[in-house]
Amino acid sequence: MLQEMRRGIAKVLTFALFGILILSFALWGTTDFFGSGALQTVVAEVGDNEVTAKEVQRHYERELNVLRQRGITRQQAQNLGVLESVLTRSVTAKVYDQASSSLGLTVSNEQIVKDIRSQFGQVGSVQFDELLRQSGYTRNEFANMRRAEIPRIQLLESISSGVNSSKKIISNLYRWRTEERSAQAFHVSASNSKISIPSEAELARYHRENKLQFTAPEYRAITFVHVDPVSVGKTIKFTDAELKQVYQDRLSEFIEPEKRALLQILVENQEAADKAYDLLKKGSDFFTVAKNIANQDANATKFGVVARTDLPATLADKVFALGKNKFSEPIDDAFGKRIFMVTDVVAERERSYESVKETLALDLRRDQAVEDVVRLANKLEDELGKGSSMESSASAIGMLPTKIMAIDLGGRDPSDKPIKDLPGEPFTKTVFNTPVGQDSFLTETAAGGFFVVRVDSITKSALRPLVAVKQQVRDAWISRKRQRIARANATELAKQINEGTDIGSVAKKSRAKVISIGPVTRSAQVENVPPALISKIFSLKSKGKASFSATKNGYMVAVLTEIKVADGRANKQQTDAIRDAVKSRMISDILAQLQQAIRAKIKVSVDQNSLKEFFDRSDNPGYGGNAPRY
Numbered sequence: 001m002l003q004e005m006r007r008g009i010a011k012v013l014t015f016a017l018f019g020i021l022i023l024s025f026a027l028w029g030t031t032d033f034f035g036s037g038a039l040q041t042v043v044a045e046v047g048d049n050e051v052t053a054k055e056v057q058r059h060y061e062r063e064l065n066v067l068r069q070r071g072i073t074r075q076q077a078q079n080l081g082v083l084e085s086v087l088t089r090s091v092t093a094k095v096y097d098q099a100s101s102s103l104g105l106t107v108s109n110e111q112i113v114k115d116i117r118s119q120f121g122q123v124g125s126v127q128f129d130e131l132l133r134q135s136g137y138t139r140n141e142f143a144n145m146r147r148a149e150i151p152r153i154q155l156l157e158s159i160s161s162g163v164n165s166s167k168k169i170i171s172n173l174y175r176w177r178t179e180e181r182s183a184q185a186f187h188v189s190a191s192n193s194k195i196s197i198p199s200e201a202e203l204a205r206y207h208r209e210n211k212l213q214f215t216a217p218e219y220r221a222i223t224f225v226h227v228d229p230v231s232v233g234k235t236i237k238f239t240d241a242e243l244k245q246v247y248q249d250r251l252s253e254f255i256e257p258e259k260r261a262l263l264q265i266l267v268e269n270q271e272a273a274d275k276a277y278d279l280l281k282k283g284s285d286f287f288t289v290a291k292n293i294a295n296q297d298a299n300a301t302k303f304g305v306v307a308r309t310d311l312p313a314t315l316a317d318k319v320f321a322l323g324k325n326k327f328s329e330p331i332d333d334a335f336g337k338r339i340f341m342v343t344d345v346v347a348e349r350e351r352s353y354e355s356v357k358e359t360l361a362l363d364l365r366r367d368q369a370v371e372d373v374v375r376l377a378n379k380l381e382d383e384l385g386k387g388s389s390m391e392s393s394a395s396a397i398g399m400l401p402t403k404i405m406a407i408d409l410g411g412r413d414p415s416d417k418p419i420k421d422l423p424g425e426p427f428t429k430t431v432f433n434t435p436v437g438q439d440s441f442l443t444e445t446a447a448g449g450f451f452v453v454r455v456d457s458i459t460k461s462a463l464r465p466l467v468a469v470k471q472q473v474r475d476a477w478i479s480r481k482r483q484r485i486a487r488a489n490a491t492e493l494a495k496q497i498n499e500g501t502d503i504g505s506v507a508k509k510s511r512a513k514v515i516s517i518g519p520v521t522r523s524a525q526v527e528n529v530p531p532a533l534i535s536k537i538f539s540l541k542s543k544g545k546a547s548f549s550a551t552k553n554g555y556m557v558a559v560l561t562e563i564k565v566a567d568g569r570a571n572k573q574q575t576d577a578i579r580d581a582v583k584s585r586m587i588s589d590i591l592a593q594l595q596q597a598i599r600a601k602i603k604v605s606v607d608q609n610s611l612k613e614f615f616d617r618s619d620n621p622g623y624g625g626n627a628p629r630y
Contacts, residue, residue, distance in 0.1 A: 044087070046094035047602035048101070051087070060086045075444040079426045087606070095598050096152050105151035112146055159590055165582040173578050178566040182518035183537050185529070185558035186507040187551065188493065193485035198477045206477045207466045213476060214469050218461045219406040219414065222431055224453035225394045226402065226423045227376045233369035243360050247353045250360075254351040260319055261344035262303035265290045266336055273330035273337035280327050286341050305346065315340075370448065377450035381442045390439060390454050406459065407431065423451040431455065483554070490548040490555035497546035503559045519564055533558055 044051035060083055067077050077083075198206075207214060247254070263286055267273050276293040280286065290296040308316045318328050319340050327341040376397045383393035394401045406414050411428050413419055422428070424445035434440045436455045444450055466473065493506050507514045517526055522538050525531065533549035533556050540547060546559040 042607065044091050044094070044604075044606045046091055046604050047098040047598075049094040049097050051090045051094055056083075056087055056090055059090065073444060073446065075426065076446060079429065091604065091606070092595070093148075093152065095595055095602075095604070096155060097148050098602060099594060099598050100151035100155045103155070105154055107147050107150045112143060112150070156591075159594075160583075160587050163583055163586050163590065165579060165586065169582065170575055170579050173582070174571075174575050175566045177523070177578070178521065178571075178574070179538070180519035180521055180564040181537050181560060182516070182520075182562040182564075183558045183560050184503050184514050185517055185533070185556050186503070186510065186512035186514050188486050188490045188510055188512065188548075188555045188557060190479075190482040190486040190554040192511075193482040193489075195478060195481050195485070198474060198481075203470065203473050203477060204466060206480075207469070207473045210476070211463050214473065215461055215463050216414065217408040217410075218432075219408055219459040220431055220436075221403075221405050221456040221459075222407060222453050223390055223401050223403050223456055224423070224427075224451055225380060225390060225399055226449060226451045227373050227380065227397075227399070228423070228449040229366075229369045229373050229447065232372050232376070233365040236365045236368050236372070238361055238364055243357060243364070244353060246360050246364065247356065251350075254356055256349045256351065257307045257309070258320070258348045259305050259307050259346040260322070260342050261305045261346070262319065263290075263301045263341040263343060264303045265294050265296065265301065265339040267294050268336045270330070270337060273339065276339055277330055280339070286327070303340070305344075373449060377442060380450070380452065384439060384442070384452065390452065393452075403456075423449060427451060427453070483550070486554040487550070490557050494546040494548050494557050497544075497557070497559050503546070503557075506557075517558065519562065530556060 041053040042050045043053045043056060063082050063086055064074060064077055067082070072080075265276050265286070267276065272293055276289050279289045279293070287298050287301065290298075290301045306319075308320050311319060312333070315331060315333065315338075318331055319342070322328055322340070322342045324342055324345050328339055330337045330339055376399075379397050380393055383396045384390070388396070390401050404413075404419060407419055407428070409428055409432050411419055411422055424447050426443065427445065430440050430443055430451075431453055434453060434455045436458050438455065440451075440453045442450055442452050489510070493510065496506050497503055504514060517529060517534075517537070518524075520526060520534060520537075522534065524534060526534065530549045530551055533547070536547040536549055537558055537560055540560040543560050543563065546557055548555045548557040
């Protein structure tokens with residue numbers, strides 16, 4: 001939580017934009033900043049403080065802008081719960097504001113101006129107003145933001161600055177983390193366990209006692225329309241004349257420049273370069289000179305096939321002045337002295353229309369499909385908005401709706417097979433969030449398509465009858481029975497080792513192969529060794545003791561063979577990392593307690609309806625309607 005607050009605070013303190021904005025207080029005074037503001041929609045109350053919808057929206061849009069740079073769409077952000085996260089952080093900030101207020105931490109107008117003057121330079125009034133507008137702030141809103149942030153920063157810094165961990169704690173944690181252990185182990189396979197065939201009564205009892213294992217999920221019958229870029233693209237055709245015109249327009253893209261296949265000799269000084277060059281002029285073999293003068297084998301001399309643009313200008317001019325089987329004089333560059341030899345010249349080549357025809361068609365279809373998908377999706381939404389049925393709306397855009405009689409949340413049918421050709425996410429989530437008999441909102445997929453879905457009926461989750469899942473019940477019964485026998489065997493074998501029997505002898509009786517583990521630390525992941533066994537190895541009190549842990553098909557028994565404790569010469573980088581982690585955890589714990597204590601004394605409430613109404617009025621498709629409850 002502290003990290004989240006720090007990131008939020010750091011943005012305000014470090015963004016150059018905000019720095020420029022704040023500066024203007026010093027130039028024009030504070031009258032416009034400290035006047036009364038317009039009434040705003042309140043979406044949350046935290047004691048005496050309020051969170052407005054506009055405040056949430058502003059932070060939400062900033063989050064979206066950051067996510068877009070990582071390729072995440074607005075719809076994906078909605079699915080990830082970004083709005084809910086923004087609202088939660090806004091409420092958390094107000095809780096800290098309440099604490100600041102109760103401690104008497106306030107900021108006057110003069111202090112705000114002084115803070116601004118102490119940190120930043122000055123800008124003109126017009127530029128200031130424009131930057132404020134672009135950031136979505138009025139002068140009053142921006143001043144109020146700073147008025148709240150400064151006491152909040154003071155509070156958090158006063159908490160974090162006083163937190164320190166003792167050297168003893170760090171030392172103990174360092175030794176605990178860096179301790180290494182080695183072990184030997186073998187596998188007790190469940191497949192080797194001999195069992196009898198289960199009776200009908202045993203199967204019925206297992207089916208009855210493990211209902212969740214054999215319960216069918218909720219299924220929904222749906223009808224949907226999917227405007228898919230791939231499908232739309234397949235319907236787009238271009239004439240040969242159109243493609244040829246595009247080819248001419250983009251001809252420069254299809255001209256492959258002249259290239260040279262090069263060898264090189266690279267040396268550090270002029271003396272060596274001159275010696276190599278003299279030998280080459282006398283007719284010596286290039287590879288022999290490279291070996292004797294530069295200690296380069298044949299592979300080391302290969303520079304590759306390059307175009308003029310692949311080389312720095314200082315090299316390109318000299319290299320491309322050479323003909324085939326010609327070598328250059330020594331050329332200076334940042335790495336030393338180079339002598340190039342051209343082994344082949346690849347002439348400039350223009351790729352023919354026929355060779356790029358399919359690529360051109362694919363590019364055009366893709367571009368046109370994007371436009372067509374948006375156009376069709378808008379028309380579909382308009383038709384649905386008029387009250388038309390999904391079937392009629394689909395017909396209006398030349399499509400047919402798709403019906404699925406049963407789909408679960410994982411996109412599978414009742415036989416547990418994946419249903420093909422479904423829209424991408426959040427399709428199934430939307431299906432299971434849509435009430436029966438209603439259409440969903442038009443929703444965008446990660447692939448750039450759009451869909452709308454109607455839930456026609458719901459089949460509630462129910463226990464599948466034994467007759468329908470008898471084979472699965474039999475397999476599960478046999479698996480558990482074998483696993484229990486394997487556990488009993490592992491328990492006995494570990495006991496024998498703990499009583500002094502050599503692990504090799506014990507493993508031999510089980511026809512198992514002994515393997516070595518380690519040395520490993522507590523956090524190590526070892527291939528084919530369950531993580532739980534690593535933990536148990538570190539719980540053993542002394543060498544020669546054994547323990548065991550479950551695998552997918554049996555149990556693995558391990559005996560501790562070596563303990564290597566840290567020698568006391570602590571690694572500074574590791575201890576610093578541990579110290580920072582401990583301090584961060586201590587601060588987080590303190591802040592969590594502070595949050596809990598404040599919330600116990602004040603009322604914290606979120607008006608989800610007001611938030612939804614505000615985002616609906618703003619025509620903001622990012623609102624998912626799932627604001628957290630407090």
